[in-house]
Amino acid sequence: MKSFKFLSIRYDNEASKLEILDQRKLPDIEEWLECKEPSDMVTYIKQLSVRGAPLIGVAASMSLYNHVRCNQGKLNDQEILEISNQLRQARPTAVNLMYAIDAMVQVGQEKKDLTADNLGKIACKIIDDEVEMCDKMSKFGASLIQPGESILTHCNTGSVATVGSGTALGIIREAHKQGKNIHVYVDETRPLLQGGRLTTYELEREGIPYTLICDNMAACLMRDGKIQRVLVGADRIAQNGDFANKIGTYSVAVLAHHHKIPFHGVAPMSTVDLNCKSGKDIPIEEREASEVQGASGSFGKVRWAPSTSKTFNPSFDVTPSELVTSLILDTGIYSQQELLNFALLKFKK
Numbered sequence: 001m002k003s004f005k006f007l008s009i010r011y012d013n014e015a016s017k018l019e020i021l022d023q024r025k026l027p028d029i030e031e032w033l034e035c036k037e038p039s040d041m042v043t044y045i046k047q048l049s050v051r052g053a054p055l056i057g058v059a060a061s062m063s064l065y066n067h068v069r070c071n072q073g074k075l076n077d078q079e080i081l082e083i084s085n086q087l088r089q090a091r092p093t094a095v096n097l098m099y100a101i102d103a104m105v106q107v108g109q110e111k112k113d114l115t116a117d118n119l120g121k122i123a124c125k126i127i128d129d130e131v132e133m134c135d136k137m138s139k140f141g142a143s144l145i146q147p148g149e150s151i152l153t154h155c156n157t158g159s160v161a162t163v164g165s166g167t168a169l170g171i172i173r174e175a176h177k178q179g180k181n182i183h184v185y186v187d188e189t190r191p192l193l194q195g196g197r198l199t200t201y202e203l204e205r206e207g208i209p210y211t212l213i214c215d216n217m218a219a220c221l222m223r224d225g226k227i228q229r230v231l232v233g234a235d236r237i238a239q240n241g242d243f244a245n246k247i248g249t250y251s252v253a254v255l256a257h258h259h260k261i262p263f264h265g266v267a268p269m270s271t272v273d274l275n276c277k278s279g280k281d282i283p284i285e286e287r288e289a290s291e292v293q294g295a296s297g298s299f300g301k302v303r304w305a306p307s308t309s310k311t312f313n314p315s316f317d318v319t320p321s322e323l324v325t326s327l328i329l330d331t332g333i334y335s336q337q338e339l340l341n342f343a344l345l346k347f348k349k
């Protein structure tokens with residue numbers, strides 16, 4: 001394993017030190033949290049210090065590798081599998097987490113090789129693949145963007161959600177790099193404000209022009225012709241092209257459909273779950289009431305609703321494929337029918 005440093009996660013190979021950037025504190029405070037034990041990573045994933053579908057897969061696999069490496073010869077296979085299960089269960093919706101852990105513990109292979117050396121090689125490959133997939137998605141997606149477009153995005157899908165340039169935000173970054181003179185409308189993304197806190201943070205760093213809006217403002221912007229395209233990420237894509245993404249994505253898809261604006265889901269292949277036939281099979285995480293009763297961030301924690309308020313707080317929703325113009329994956333741009341054909345081919349193998 002080599003040392004590495006991304007915007008969201010870093011590893012010091014000599015010191016066996018794994019750290020993640022605490023995304024709860026962004027944009028004002030850049031604080032790194034050390035992951036000494038896999039149980040730390042489980043906590044960081046649950047509390048969204050580390051978040052974004054591709055990133056939680058990478059973070060979980062690195063914490064498993066580092067733990068085995070630091071305890072060489074002291075852990076048997078059963079213990080390693082138990083730890084991997086705890087990591088696997090940290091969050092239920094983003095399939096990248098399960099995909100990465102399954103790759104680490106070689107699910108489906110009869111004979112397992114759970115040595116630190118081997119786990120390190122697999123973690124490295126997961127990271128390299130994610131970086132490459134971000135680049136490929138960005139290039140495919142940017143080819144669709146017309147000069148001067150204003151693009152709406154929801155949640156955060158950039159470098160803090162991946163170990164590369166991002167998914168939907170990667171396309172935006174690439175289109176900006178290509179001089180397409182784009183403008184980005186950023187949904188603040190209640191309740192945890194990933195758009196307002198994180199996407200703005202990344203766009204500021206990159207010098208990409210943007211306007212922050214509240215989630216209930218997209219409709220009038222669309223009606224007034226101010227948005228030409230919607231790009232969002234995905235946490236799990238089913239065989240039929242339905243996909244789960246941050247709560248609120250479905251509303252944006254309905255609005256885009258009504259206003260005849262192209263709407264694209266963007267994700268690496270590690271987000272495609274061919275075991276899910278449709279969106280109905282995707283498990284949706286529900287989170288605690290306090291997130292809806294108030295807000296928290298680098299400004300601290302505030303509550304405006306009574307602490308006894310009953311709330312509904314699903315972290316994700318499912319956008320049905322009929323509302324999706326195309327899915328932009330690292331292997332290309334797919335219509336619903338093309339994705340179905342692709343799924344069938346994979347199943348036949």
Ligand SMILES: CSC[C@@H](O)[C@@H](O)C(=O)COP(=O)(O)O
Binds near residue numbers: 154156166168
């Ligand atoms: C490249 S990130 C794609 C998705 O993971 C992203 O859109 C999203 O919904 C993140 O949700 P979060 O709850 O912040 O992890």
